[in-house]
Amino acid sequence: MSAVGDVALRASQEPAGRPRRMGDPGPLGKFGDYGGRFVPESLVGACREVEEAFREAWSDPQFRGSLATLLSVHVGRPTPLTPAWRLSAELGINLLLKREDLTHTGSHKINNALGQALLAARMGRTRLLAETGAGQHGVATATAAALLGLKATVFIGERDAQRQALNVFRMRVLGAEVVEVTTGSRTLKDATSEAMRQWVGALEDAYYCVGSVVGPYPYPWMVRELQRVIGEEARGQCAGELSTGVPDYVVACVGGGSNAAGTFAGFVDTGAQLIGVEADGGAGASRGRLGVLHGFRSLFLQDDDGQITEAESIAAGLDYPGVGPEHAYLRDLGRARYVTVTDTEVVDAALRLARTEGILPALESAHAVAWVIRAAEAGELPPGATVLLTLSGRGDKDTTTLMELL
Structure with missing residues (x-):
């Protein structure tokens, strides 16, 4: 991993003397000393594309209205x-x-998964990639994909798959491919690592649907806004x-x-x-x-x-x-x-x-x-x-x- 994001992006425009509290983190995607974009060169453009697409969508009343309707009638x-x-x-x-x-x-995972699935469809992507630990984000992603006619691949650690067998079954019933990760501790950390690796090789058709306020910018900000x-x-x-x-x-x-x-x-x-x-x-x-x-x-x-x-x-x-x-x-x-x-x-x-x-x-x-x-x-x-x-x-x-x- 290289810290390309902190070099490639412009300095934050946060007002001097006024710490930002749960607002827009600015073009650096920084929350004080935290955040940023530390990804391989191959993912820099993908992250920027997601950021630009989300900023455009989040300012579009039609996108916001579609999401609000789904959150009401579906969620x-x-x-x-x-x-x-x-x-x-x-x-x-x-x-x-x-x-x-x-x-x-x-x-709560469905709030975020539906928002990102709508964004992925708007970007012309046909497949969602996701990591999951407890299985709830995996189920939410599989649900959103089925609703919008997208494919879904969910990565879960082998240990988590065993203790969350019900949610693994639910994901498969919903049509998602579930990949059990057998490396490392076989938990959420390793599922996340594998999902990011797979994203690198599938940028043309896949969208990485991150499940929490983690990952490279814009994901921590975007997921917070959706939640x-x-x-x-x-x-x-x-x-x-x-x-x-x-x-x-x-x-x-x-x-x-x-x-x-x-x-x-x-x-x-x-x-x-x-x-x-x-x-x-x-x-x-x-x-x-x-x-x-x-x-x-x-x-x-x-x-x-x-x-x-x-x-x-x-x-x-x-x-x-x-x-x-x-x-x-x-x-x-x-x-x-x-x-x-x-x-x-x-x-x-x-x-x-x-x-x-x-x-x-x-x-x-x-x-x-x-x-x-x-x-x-x-x-x-x-x-x-x-x-x-x-x-x-x-x-x-x-x-x-x-x-x-x-």
Whole structure:
């Protein structure tokens, strides 16, 4: 990999003295010291083409209208903001759940996948390439491809394919080719590496549909913009039907961090405290060091020699050794705080939410629930505090894991 992007692109036009908070990162695609475009020469033009196409599409009312229509009639937006009455009473807070688990396909990933699939079709591409860990982005990409008449190839680590067999089956039923990656840790990091390698050899007909706020510019910015609908809906719902006003805390799980980025974007200009919850064994924002992987600079788990180390999490979607560059930037600014929870806390939180609210969350989402429970019971959350938590996905896919543990 070569750092061609930082040389080839013009300097950022961010106003002096005013740190950009979840706006346009400028032509460098930089969030402070993070982001950028670190790709082989063969992918520089492809990344620029995606950036130009997205900027044009995002300013086109017809494109935005088509996406909004699909998000409404196909995905089921807006998703509800559900008061967690029983758990709130137990914890002494007012907990509100943004229900991305109720979208078609069962997670927030469909918001991004549909937007990028529309962009790919607009660019004349006929095939989508995607990486997936928990399988939710793979299912969303396969769904979007089927809806728009595109082909799809999804790369998943062999280890993840075993623990997410249901989602692998769903992808194949939807018509996608599923490629199990057997190198490295056989998880999300390796699936992403393989997807990028395959993209290099298929630039004429393929579009790389990145699943999170990671990768070379423009992907971290573009995915955040496509997920911004979560935060904007939630903010309107707080001000509207629930009349709670701006919540005291806004909480979401973080791996690469797309559901958190989309949620935070709706509240970054308010007084709400933004909390990103990572897996204890995959805490890029909490414990990572500056490095480059998969085409972008951010915080990654590394050994003393600077080599990327493997992440470990009970949730396949958080099994990534780094964090999206904008999350690293928000951390440095002090605008968002990143914390960790253990696998044991996650399983306990998933069961507690299921038994108090009748909602079985994805294990990824249960990370956010686990932190809220711990913080409330430890007195870190003031009594009566309003906490908005994004449930990024539903837990059907994790039943096999839970059955083995319980």
